[in-house]
Amino acid sequence: MKRILAILVEDRPGVLTRVSGLFSRRGYNIKNIAVGPTMEPGISRMTVTVEADPLTVEQIVKQLNKLVNVLKVNDLTDETSVERELMLIKVKAEPGRRSEIQQVAATFRAKIIDISPDSMIIEVTGEEQKLQAFLLMMQEFGIKEIVSTGSVSLLRGSKVTRELRA
Template sequence: MKHTLSVLVEDESGVLTRIAGLFARRGFNIDSLAVGPAEHEGISRITMVVPAEDKSIDQITKQLYKLVNILKVHDITSIPCVERELMLLKISGFGNKRPDILEIVQIFRGRVVDLSENSLIIEVTGDPGKILAIEQILKPFGIAEIARTGKISLIREPKINTEIF
């Protein structure tokens, strides 16, 4: 199972290296990693997607807390969250299929951020499922390059019914 971990850390050099080293020593892969400033100055939020069993995640969480500069570790996998990713996708050599591609981009609420005679670059933001869906739909048109951010996530407020979103 893939787990999403939200980790608050002091914004000091070497923190990410220590975290990555911990995962490497334990033989865990990190599928997705996003790091950026958090709500308070000097604090960063790291969002990681890690394939692991529940027992292993508990062990990793305990080991993360032993590292210097770790403030809070939260497994948010089963908690209602807002999740987003950003993907840039370049399509080349599409011939007369441009109108079809533009229609798909519009349906997915993406936008064209660069256009030339032979290629276009599309920007899509959304939950990981949406990102995967547009990538699969556009694959037959000839994807030349893809760049994706890692997943970022924030926990929804309690008492909010997430089933209607």
């Protein structure tokens, strides 16, 4: 089962290693991870997507909470939240197929951000499912390269993650 964890950490050297090392040594798999600053100076937020059963996730959360640099861990999976991932796709685009690609991109509200004589770079954001669907469409044209951020996630409404019970 896919779970999304929001982890607030102190922005100290090695904190990413501490978190990711904990996953690997206890045999948990990180599907993707995104790290960035928060509004509070010195505090960063990691969004980690894991594939695990509920008991394992409970254990992951407890183990994360034991790390001295970890401030708070929340499982956002069961909360109403919005989740986004950003992906850049370099796709083959001979002049004759450009408009076709543009149409598909428009449907997915993706943006074309670079064009060269035989390729394009497209930027698309959304939930994982949407990105997968878009990739499927792009395969037809020939994908040269992709890169993506991990998922990031925020609670809907005015509630903020720090106010959730751990």
